Amino acid sequence: MNSTVSGPVRLAMVGGGQGAFIGAVHRAAARLDGAWQLVAGAFSRDPDNCRQTGAELGLDPARCYASWEDLLVGEARMAPDQRAECVAVVTPNHLHFPIARAALEAGFHVMSDKPATRTLEEAEQLSEIVSRGQCLYGLTHTYLGYPMVAEARNLVASGKLGTVRKVYVEYLQGWLSGAAEAQGSKQAKWRTDPARSGAGGAIGDIGTHAFTLAEWVSGQSVVSLAAQLNTFVEGRLVDDDAAALLRFDGGASGVLVSSQVCTGEENGLQIRVYGDRGGLHWKQMDPEVLLYRSADGQARILRAGVDQPLGQLALSRCRTPSGHPQGYIEAFANLYRDFAAAIRAGEQRTAQRVPGIGMGLRGMQFVDGMIDSHAGNGRWVNIQQEDKQ
Amino acid sequence: MNSTVSGPVRLAMVGGGQGAFIGAVHRAAARLDGAWQLVAGAFSRDPDNCRQTGAELGLDPARCYASWEDLLVGEARMAPDQRAECVAVVTPNHLHFPIARAALEAGFHVMSDKPATRTLEEAEQLSEIVSRGQCLYGLTHTYLGYPMVAEARNLVASGKLGTVRKVYVEYLQGWLSGAAEAQGSKQAKWRTDPARSGAGGAIGDIGTHAFTLAEWVSGQSVVSLAAQLNTFVEGRLVDDDAAALLRFDGGASGVLVSSQVCTGEENGLQIRVYGDRGGLHWKQMDPEVLLYRSADGQARILRAGVDQPLGQLALSRCRTPSGHPQGYIEAFANLYRDFAAAIRAGEQRTAQRVPGIGMGLRGMQFVDGMIDSHAGNGRWVNIQQEDKQ
Amino acid sequence: MNSTVSGPVRLAMVGGGQGAFIGAVHRAAARLDGAWQLVAGAFSRDPDNCRQTGAELGLDPARCYASWEDLLVGEARMAPDQRAECVAVVTPNHLHFPIARAALEAGFHVMSDKPATRTLEEAEQLSEIVSRGQCLYGLTHTYLGYPMVAEARNLVASGKLGTVRKVYVEYLQGWLSGAAEAQGSKQAKWRTDPARSGAGGAIGDIGTHAFTLAEWVSGQSVVSLAAQLNTFVEGRLVDDDAAALLRFDGGASGVLVSSQVCTGEENGLQIRVYGDRGGLHWKQMDPEVLLYRSADGQARILRAGVDQPLGQLALSRCRTPSGHPQGYIEAFANLYRDFAAAIRAGEQRTAQRVPGIGMGLRGMQFVDGMIDSHAGNGRWVNIQQEDKQ
Amino acid sequence: MNSTVSGPVRLAMVGGGQGAFIGAVHRAAARLDGAWQLVAGAFSRDPDNCRQTGAELGLDPARCYASWEDLLVGEARMAPDQRAECVAVVTPNHLHFPIARAALEAGFHVMSDKPATRTLEEAEQLSEIVSRGQCLYGLTHTYLGYPMVAEARNLVASGKLGTVRKVYVEYLQGWLSGAAEAQGSKQAKWRTDPARSGAGGAIGDIGTHAFTLAEWVSGQSVVSLAAQLNTFVEGRLVDDDAAALLRFDGGASGVLVSSQVCTGEENGLQIRVYGDRGGLHWKQMDPEVLLYRSADGQARILRAGVDQPLGQLALSRCRTPSGHPQGYIEAFANLYRDFAAAIRAGEQRTAQRVPGIGMGLRGMQFVDGMIDSHAGNGRWVNIQQEDKQ
Secondary structure (H helix, E strand, C coil): CCCCCCCCEEEEEECCCCCCCHHHHHHHHHHHCCCEEEEEEECCCCHHHHHHHHHHCCCCHHHECCCHHHHHHHHHCCCCCCCCCEEEECCCHHHHHHHHHHHHHCCCEEEECCCCCCCHHHHHHHHHHHHHCCCCEEECCHHHHCHHHHHHHHHHHCCCCCCEEEEEEEEECCCCCCCHHHHCCHHHHHHCCHHHHCCCCHHHHHHHHHHHHHHHHHCCCEEEEEEEEECCCCCCCCCCEEEEEEEECCCCEEEEEEECCCCCCCCEEEEEEEECCEEEEEECCCCCEEEEEECCCCEEEEECCCCCCCCHHHHHCCCCCCCCCCCHHHHHHHHHHHHHHHHHCCCCCCCCCCCCHHHHHHHHHHHHHHHHHHHCCCCCEECCCCCCC | CCCCCCCCEEEEEECCCCCCCHHHHHHHHHHHCCCEEEEEEECCCCHHHHHHHHHHCCCCHHHECCCHHHHHHHHHCCCCCCCCCEEEECCCHHHHHHHHHHHHHCCCEEEECCCCCCCHHHHHHHHHHHHHCCCCEEECCHHHHCHHHHHHHHHHHCCCCCCEEEEEEEEECCCCCCCHHHHCCHHHHHHCCHHHHCCCCHHHHHHHHHHHHHHHHHCCCEEEEEEEEECCCCCCCCCCEEEEEEEECCCCEEEEEEECCCCCCCCEEEEEEEECCEEEEEECCCCCEEEEEECCCCEEEEECCCCCCCCHHHHHCCCCCCCCCCCHHHHHHHHHHHHHHHHHCCCCCCCCCCCCHHHHHHHHHHHHHHHHHHHCCCCCEECCCCCCC | CCCCCCCCEEEEEECCCCCCCHHHHHHHHHHHCCCEEEEEEECCCCHHHHHHHHHHCCCCHHHECCCHHHHHHHHHCCCCCCCCCEEEECCCHHHHHHHHHHHHHCCCEEEECCCCCCCHHHHHHHHHHHHHCCCCEEECCHHHHCHHHHHHHHHHHCCCCCCEEEEEEEEECCCCCCCHHHHCCHHHHHHCCHHHHCCCCHHHHHHHHHHHHHHHHHCCCEEEEEEEEECCCCCCCCCCEEEEEEEECCCCEEEEEEECCCCCCCCEEEEEEEECCEEEEEECCCCCEEEEEECCCCEEEEECCCCCCCCHHHHHCCCCCCCCCCCHHHHHHHHHHHHHHHHHCCCCCCCCCCCCHHHHHHHHHHHHHHHHHHHCCCCCEECCCCCCC | CCCCCCCCEEEEEECCCCCCCHHHHHHHHHHHCCCEEEEEEECCCCHHHHHHHHHHCCCCHHHECCCHHHHHHHHHHCCCCCCCCEEEECCCHHHHHHHHHHHHHCCCEEEECCCCCCCHHHHHHHHHHHHHCCCCEEECCHHHHCHHHHHHHHHHHCCCCCCEEEEEEEEECCCCCCCHHHHCCHHHHHHCCHHHHCCCCHHHHHHHHHHHHHHHHHCCCEEEEEEEEECCCCCCCCCCEEEEEEEECCCCEEEEEEECCCCCCCCEEEEEEEECCEEEEEECCCCCEEEEEECCCCEEEEECCCCCCCCHHHHHCCCCCCCCCCCHHHHHHHHHHHHHHHHHCCCCCCCCCCCCHHHHHHHHHHHHHHHHHHHCCCCCEECCCCCCC
16 A cells, blocks of 8 residues: 555545434545545435535545445545545445455555444455555444553553453443334434344344453453343344353453343443452443442542553543533544554554454454354354464 | 230340341341340340340340240240240341241241251241141341332232333342352351251352242242352352343243352342333342333332322332432331231231241252252253242 | 439430430430439420330330420429439431420430530520539430441551541432432431421531541541532422542641432431541441551451450450341440440530530531532632630 | 635634643634644744744745734735635733734634633723624633533523523643742743733633633522632742632522632633522533432433434534544534634624634623622622623
């Protein structure tokens, strides 16, 4: 990849037209630190939507493409110092794989929304493609971008919790408590359609976030799981609720819960980790706080902020002194900023500080394992990582 | 049972000598509303401890008995208007059954600490005994005595949550995170000794509380469960950690977690219930608050207090206006007060507002089911209530 | 005072008949630890109410007196080992003084609800009477009975906060936001009637609690204050809202707020104290928690419990391990227990661990100062303690 | 002012070089929504700092000016469709006035950090200048940019609280608890230097935020105040702590507290407002939540989010569904976005949704009033708005 050595990284976006949610978040995240410049887009299959979105974003109409295929071709033809360097993939899940594959093969870095792919097989293929190439692949597991999640990982890694024994992770939402997909919600429609979303419903949409958070914070990999999936809303084609018992390779055990029918819950992701020397608790809806309890009975409130005594990664993810709250968009922006830095630093395949295809693959192993276990009436299913070497 | 018609109920206590914890709580609970009078005790096998405890409590030395057997005999001999009417059983678990059985058969009401017995077989026998006799049997599942737990049950029963789909209940403690039983803790010693505690460790000690809470609040019975038990502390003879997936008879599914190795946790019992119309959340460590969320996005903070718009049972369990916190001892006292009232009202076998042998039996079915499922590598085990008619 | 050397202290109560609030709390508090025995009462001027209250409490009808005057006479006539040793005064404010005076002069210890008297002059007289006699005088400034208030005082006293600079104390309620006194509330009626309540409304009823808390925790005395009083509800004869700036003798400055028209507030008493080395925060409605922040950015959650590393006084005021919440009644009971212990220990005039007439006098100096300052359009008024030597 | 009709607004920044805090926040806020383009800067008197800051921001070196005077001259010379349209003033306080005045007179819109000026006289002059001209003047009272602050104002305005009686506002920080200005903190140095900061210390720096918040949310203006100022850190030339009693023109009374010596406090801005029908509570450190209590005892948790039933202004200031936290930078960005929209809409003098010189003037009246009152030993000082018509 022939990159210019400095300046904002030039970004093309696929998806994210009017009516979408996550595309606008990606754009805000990319803007926040001035490390990216949006130069092109294929925002929608609907040409009007695409054109109008591009116009609102101040893009050259010539670079608002009718399809992602056109975008890849069109951008590849441009001068190296003009063309997009990276493609952001913010479409429904089933398109993540074909677009990411094509973009990587055409020499573009890829920043993809999660899950990485619709199926485990695709994830394996994509992993292969990434490992063969030079381009960087990033996956926006947003919640790993929060400073206090980095600090949680740091507490565990530095031994403050001792040997980790328990991991409780949960992601509770309520917005699919009714049949939103039958009531005109575009978001609900594709997320409950296996052809676009994948075989997993809630487990793919939010369970993968919980799973990734559990592995990243605990520093342990899940070896096996025993699951129960439910579909509470009649006529729904995918799970809308799940729970699983977990066993980790470092000896910990855990419980993972993900549900989109917990009426009244908003975006209730939280994790608790306990070792023989201490415990920690982090909640996404109160993201600047990390509660740390040690065996001697001390409970401490650790807080995000550039002025706080935090680990290096957490600190690098703060922009303001403590007490000036940062949130979801900043967490997202942290991943974008680190991805831009990795591109400029000439890193290859995996940006060191950004979730990559490895996590994408794990996520799909998790989804597959959950479905397998459920089909086997909750039997323990192995989802061990094969190549942790 | 020949009761006097009014005045405080005369109580004899077995267990609760110096060095014990729960006996003192029972006594404070019994005192709080003036509905009980402690008249006799067999507080300890150690005669000095027994005598001294009795003296501190201002008891007639002649009624401080060397053993519970002596107590039953001695009290039975006294004049009907003098002798103890009820026996409080606050010993380690293995003695609950023989004492309760003998007391009931000798014509005393029984207020027993939980679990009801050490084994399921004993619980079944005790259930038989209670159902054959006239005396009342109460079980101090303390947490059911909190006003806002009653209100939680009321919200569900009154349809405010719609059809219940999910029940998450957890009870996390950290005090057995190290080998406390090897370091001189009397409490830890008997609780981790199967001969005294029963086959379940954490699941018996605190898991039964969580289980009972889940069934009582949700108004549904657990049909089957799939469990994982762990013993994290080396050399420990019982589980110190457990998790289970649950299926309820009303169609709900759930997760139950109980652990005594969650370092830094104090007495972390909490329950969340979600239906298709709303959800609720109650935490024992913030017991005056019940969070209620409805499907229309309203989150309301319901609070305990004699001046609050609560259901009848919840209200009867408040003593102060809202904002004047009540806690653990008051919850306990609510059960004692209601038990005294049931005795004075001439109720038989089961006091209407106090947990009874039915819950005790369910608790032991739960413990047995957990152990069975774990032995079967987490297979689903049926613990259906046979006689819900 | 000729006391028996052991056993529960015999208590007579004046006030606290049906329809009253605080009398029942005093009785529950007295019962909780078994250190008191209620033996007599003049619960109401209404003979039926008095008799019925006594009957419900199981008292000898002969010791349910028609008036407090009768009570003092009647009890004084009884045998020394039978008669009441202490009189609890739980009437409206204007009767506190005459009853306490007469009781003390008749050789009874007195446990009085606050404020000590209706006027400053009475408080000065009562202080004289106490200092001349042998009997103990206790004042139920309930909130000083909470363990974590004792710990707050301990943190300050032990230097953990450094030199105290700021004290923010507030007591917000909402129950007098409307004209409750015109709508049949007995509680509201006497509290807003200067003849019964004293010249202060909210400042007497709850402001004195806040003031006392501020002085006791900070370890400093208020030298002067500048106040604004308000009466928001039309036709009300006393203040229902107040705020004051404070100067303390140790160099601290502060703000005190007390209001009964903060619609929706329940019993919102809280205190924050800041020194050059740290700060603390305690809230009555979450009484088991004390938040401590040190200058190095550490925020720690200190919690009540017999198993917690607390100061000696705080520890003595815990009955349960942390996580088993104690509340308002236990705080109250701590004062009663300590007062009983002081009686049994033969302490004189002032029980060491119980608020006494000194605090009562300070409270009335505060009320007078507030009214003076307000009359002077908020000028600074000196309320310095004269005899702190 | 000759503006282009669409596209991002071109921004020049004065101040905000390396070592500054707020400049970077302004830039991030301006970037977030793509509504601004930074085109020029005079970031520092130190030419190296200025050049390097500009280079990092990707600016044309020719537009990195040695002084703000040069910037105004240089930009004015550029073609209308190239030159900066707006000047952001992010210097220490004493420069706000001369820069804003010159910029406005040169035909630039101005977005100024607060306080508007160093003295009340300057604020009056600036008000005159703004009212005579065509350019827009915006003042970044950040906290007014939070969605739930807008909702708080909306609740009051829509009558949900009834007649407002009480306003409690406080802003507590701890970072000046020690002599930071003597220990090399650049931030502390100018903020405690009256020549650069103005006569007010904490009252100017953060008290003005609290004051503005109180007036904006309550919908009432402060008529008079009675203040106490303190300087706790030896040698400090300005107040580091203050408290004031307030009277509002709508009949409310209030308390304002601002302190920078509350050890351990981070950025503790909060407001509570009570009317005869309800109360509200908002905390900056938990900014997505607005607690609303009505007289009927209902306590409701209102939350930010595009999917929430909020007023129109609050909604327009949300970017994400509820549960995806937004914070300080988003609040700031809301003001920048609204200011850009006002410029593009051709609004004049005052952007409708952005704090303007009116608030700036009020802020300086507040500072002056506080100092006057303190000098008069806390006497009530009138700060009534003269021209509210």
